[in-house]
Amino acid sequence: MPPSSTSTAMAPSSSSVSSAATAPAVAGEKPPLLELVNLWKRFGDGPAQVTAVSNVNLKIREGEFVCLVGPSGCGKSTLFNMVGGLLPADDDGSILMHGRPMADGALLGKVSFMPQRDLLFAWRNVVDNAILGLEVEGTPKAAARARALEMLPDFGLKGFEKHYPHQLSGGMRQRVALMRTFLFERDMILLDEPFGALDALTRAMMQRWLLDIWARYRRTVLFITHDIDEAIFLGDRVVVMTSRPGTIKCDEVIELPRPRDAGIVTSPEFIEIKRRLLGAIEEEARKSFVSTTGGAG
Ligand SMILES: Nc1ncnc2c1ncn2[C@@H]1O[C@H](COP(=O)(O)OP(=O)(O)OP(=O)(O)O)[C@@H](O)[C@H]1O
Ligand SMILES: [Mg+2]
Known part of the structure; x- marks a missing residue:
């Protein structure tokens, strides 16, 4: 059974480019679900060292849907891997969940995540791919399968439970991978460009579907994308992250009403938000292009 669709207070009330990431906590206020404090990640040593992420400060409240955008190579997946517990952060900073600092390794299992690459196993059918995480966690297979079968219609996969990945469309494969993340009853879901490989039409359908699922299951989502329309x-x-070393450039509250339908992308409000954000992103993309090509092209 999906949890109730009751909406919680999510976005901070301030408008436009905000200081949501750095606003001081009010006494007695519930701590954010996730807080990144001065987060850094450097790879390698000496002159060959690459600083992927620098001084990231970010707060995500329970129930929020936060999209992270930035140029290729700016450190989005690195940040994702640190929050997912797959990669230790450098010692400079900390990751807090519900106000408590998380030690290295302790984050694994606290969030559920869908990495940038599709990780369905060719030899497992839809249900067995979906329950992989539950199985690893120790849930008995029969119970895990029963939960997956209950969720199947919500994920548009009813009747396909015995199909193997090669028998599915791209969108269906993504829904199996998403179902795997939703089957974990975690407070937070991390999605790294889940729709990146889909054609525009399927992608638009999947975005609307994801909002519907999110409204029903009410999880907190951190969603990485290159696509500014998708993010808004x-x-x-x-x-918005800067070019590498990636840090937060701006944090914009999207005050568009929900539920959102396809037509909202042509509204003057949407276009105005997009204009503002595109300016910030394009500036960073240019910097990234110059630093990785020497300005050629
Ligand atoms: N394990 C690693 N060892 C060394 N360098 C790494 C490692 N992982 C990432 N990097 C480097 O860190 C930087 C950020 O990479 P990351 O994958 O986080 O970028 P991204 O923003 O997710 O890019 P994209 O949008 O293309 O997916 C890149 O310069 C990359 O080469
Ligand atoms: Mg990435």
Whole structure:
């Protein structure tokens, strides 16, 4: 059974480019679900060292849908891997969940995540791919399968439970991978460009479907994307990262009403938000292009 669709207070009330990431906590206020404090990640040593992420400060409240955008190579997946517990952060900073600092390794299992690459196993059918995480966690197979079968219609996969990945469309494969993340009853879901490989039409359908699922299952989502329209359409906030070393450039609260339908992308409000964010992103994309090509092209 999906949890109730009751909406919680999500976006901070301030408008436009905000200081949501750094606003001081009010006494007695519930701590954010996730807080990143001065987060850094450097790879390697000496002159060959690459600083992927630098001084990231970000707060995500329970129930929020936060989209993270930024140029290729700016450190989005690195940040995702640190929050997912797959990669230790450098010692400079900390990751807090519900106000408590998380030690290295302790984050694994606290969030559920869908990495940038599709990780369905060719030899497992839809249900067995979906329950993989539950199985690893120790849930008995029969119970895990029963939960997956209950969720199947919500994920548009009813009747396909015995199909193998090669028998599915791209959108269906993504829904199996998403179902795997939703089957974990975690407070927070991390999605790294889940629709990146889909054609535009399927992608638009999947975005609307994801908002519907999110409204029903009410999880907190951190969603990485290159696509600014996708970020504005989905998010309560859009956080823009600078070119590498990636840090937060701006954090915009998206005050578009929900539920959102396809037509909202042509509204003057949407276009105005997009104009503002595009300026910030394009500036960073240019810097990234110059630093990785020497300005050629
Ligand atoms: N394990 C690693 N070892 C060394 N360098 C790494 C490692 N992982 C990432 N990097 C480097 O860190 C930087 C950020 O990479 P990351 O994958 O986080 O970028 P991204 O923003 O997710 O890019 P994209 O949008 O293309 O997916 C890149 O310069 C990359 O080469
Ligand atoms: Mg990435």
